[in-house]
Amino acid sequence: xxxxxxxxxxxxxxxxxxxxxxxxxxxxxxxxxxxxxxxxxxxxxxxxxxxxxxxxxxxxxxxxxxxxxxxxxxxxxxxxxxxxxxxxxxxxxxxxxxxxxxxxxxxxxxxxxxxxxxxxxxxxxxxxxxxxxxxxxxxxxxxxxxxxxxxxxxxxxxxxxxxxxxxxxxxxxxxx
Amino acid sequence: xxxxxxxxxxxxxxxxxxxxxxxxxxxxxxxxxxxxxxxxxxxxxxxxxxxxxxxxxxxxxxxxxxxxxxxxxxxxxxxxxxxxxxxxxxxxxxxxxxxxxxxxxxxxxxxxxxxxxxxxxxxxxxxxxxxxxxxxxxxxxxxxxxxxxxxxxxxxxxxxxxxxxxxxxxxxxxxxxxxxxxxxxxxxxxxxxxxxxxxxxxxxxxxxxxxxxxxxxxxxxxxxxxxxxxxxxxxxxxxxxxxxxxxxxxxxxxxxxxxxxxxxxxxxxxxxx
Numbered sequence: 001x002x003x004x005x006x007x008x009x010x011x012x013x014x015x016x017x018x019x020x021x022x023x024x025x026x027x028x029x030x031x032x033x034x035x036x037x038x039x040x041x042x043x044x045x046x047x048x049x050x051x052x053x054x055x056x057x058x059x060x061x062x063x064x065x066x067x068x069x070x071x072x073x074x075x076x077x078x079x080x081x082x083x084x085x086x087x088x089x090x091x092x093x094x095x096x097x098x099x100x101x102x103x104x105x106x107x108x109x110x111x112x113x114x115x116x117x118x119x120x121x122x123x124x125x126x127x128x129x130x131x132x133x134x135x136x137x138x139x140x141x142x143x144x145x146x147x148x149x150x151x152x153x154x155x156x157x158x159x160x161x162x163x164x165x166x167x168x169x170x171x172x173x174x175x176x
Numbered sequence: 177x178x179x180x181x182x183x184x185x186x187x188x189x190x191x192x193x194x195x196x197x198x199x200x201x202x203x204x205x206x207x208x209x210x211x212x213x214x215x216x217x218x219x220x221x222x223x224x225x226x227x228x229x230x231x232x233x234x235x236x237x238x239x240x241x242x243x244x245x246x247x248x249x250x251x252x253x254x255x256x257x258x259x260x261x262x263x264x265x266x267x268x269x270x271x272x273x274x275x276x277x278x279x280x281x282x283x284x285x286x287x288x289x290x291x292x293x294x295x296x297x298x299x300x301x302x303x304x305x306x307x308x309x310x311x312x313x314x315x316x317x318x319x320x321x322x323x324x325x326x327x328x329x330x331x332x333x334x335x336x337x338x339x340x341x342x343x344x345x346x347x348x349x350x351x352x353x354x355x356x357x358x359x360x361x362x363x364x365x366x367x368x369x370x371x372x373x374x375x376x377x378x379x380x381x382x383x384x385x386x387x388x389x390x391x392x393x394x395x396x397x398x399x400x401x402x403x404x405x406x407x408x409x410x411x412x413x414x415x416x417x418x419x420x421x422x423x424x425x426x427x428x429x430x431x432x433x434x435x436x437x438x439x440x441x442x443x444x445x446x447x448x449x
Contacts, residue, residue, distance in 0.1 A: 014439060017439065087435065088431060090435060091403075094438045094439065095407045101446070102445060
């Protein structure tokens with residue numbers, strides 16, 4: 001059963017998560033420090049007569065958690081019959097957020113590695129043309145990663161191997 | 177002590193002993209064809225051990241005798257299941273070793289500790305991994321069904337009731353849907369429908385984790401695991417509507433549990449665990 005304690009516990013945990021995301025996302029420069037609008041979330045509006053489910057346009061992860069928190073706070077005021085549906089939506093969207101952050105963290109590691117390789121290019125023994133070509137590949141890869149997250153962030157799973165391979169090859173060419 | 181129970185258990189023991197001995201003979205025949213006298217001799221020893229698996233009435237008080245009968249019957253149910261399932265899969269010496277260890281449980285003083293013996297058997301069989309679990313489940317089922325069908329659910333001991341609850345819970349756990357119907361339980365357990373309904377009703381009173389609405393049975397754990405899957409895999413939600421009608425409170429709890437788990441996973445992810 002949903003109790004005030006349960007809701008309070010969940011709210012507290014989500015607020016902590018929001019704070020952690022805020023801290024971590026400062027490094028996600030390629031996603032506007034976590035302000036990029038990446039995920040659709042449902043805003044649950046409640047007045048005494050009815051519950052409205054408003055599918056929001058894409059919002060940032062931080063905003064998504066704030067909406068989830070508000071949805072959760074509303075759960076306790078809503079009649080029993082409708083709570084299950086709301087809890088189901090909260091669960092699904094929480095799961096999507098988790099997957100999204102997992103994807104971003106994986107992608108961020110690759111972006112960081114690409115950035116590092118970009119800096120290393122200047123010190124390698126190659127012609128200017130070759131260096132420019134390598135820089136172009138790196139920039140293109142980062143832009144492509146960015147584009148995936150802005151358009152279909154959940155497709156990262158299918159695409160990540162490509163970027164891992166590109167990074168591996170660049171690493172071999174530039175460092176080794 | 178019910179006469180029905182005593183007679184049923186004695187008949188069960190006699191029947192299982194003779195079935196086991198037939199299988200041992202078959203293995204022995206095979207060993208002799210292969211001129212493997214060592215295995216043949218070991219199997220003869222096993223045959224003799226199985227022959228002694230009947231409690232002596234004179235050694236026990238009437239109540240103790242029934243407990244000893246229950247223990248012997250359960251052990252024989254596992255032994256017979258072990259031979260039937262594993263005789264063509266596992267090497268004879270491995271089967272023999274597990275059998276002897278189970279026999280020694282009932283002979284080594286555990287015959288009056290039915291619950292303890294069942295747990296020890298489960299542990300022993302788990303050494304055979306999935307095959308062992310299958311043997312334990314089927315051996316338990318056959319033992320329980322024999323008592324229930326012949327004398328009624330009331331003749332099960334407290335530990336027997338617990339085993340029955342475990343059997344039903346693992347049956348529910350093994351299916352894809354979040355619940356099972358009484359009819360499906362009847363078919364899988366081999367107990368008549370009327371009897372099954374009565375049993376489930378009693379069990380759900382005794383053990384609140386077993387949930388019964390109309391003819392639908394589930395457990396809190398099953399609903400929670402199933403909901404987690406629905407959320408992660410986005411599988412069909414048709415069953416959710418049924419659960420909402422039948423077990424709304426448990427469904428709410430399952431969603432809360434799942435949300436807590438997701439938040440914990442989220443937290444672990446951010447903390448790099």
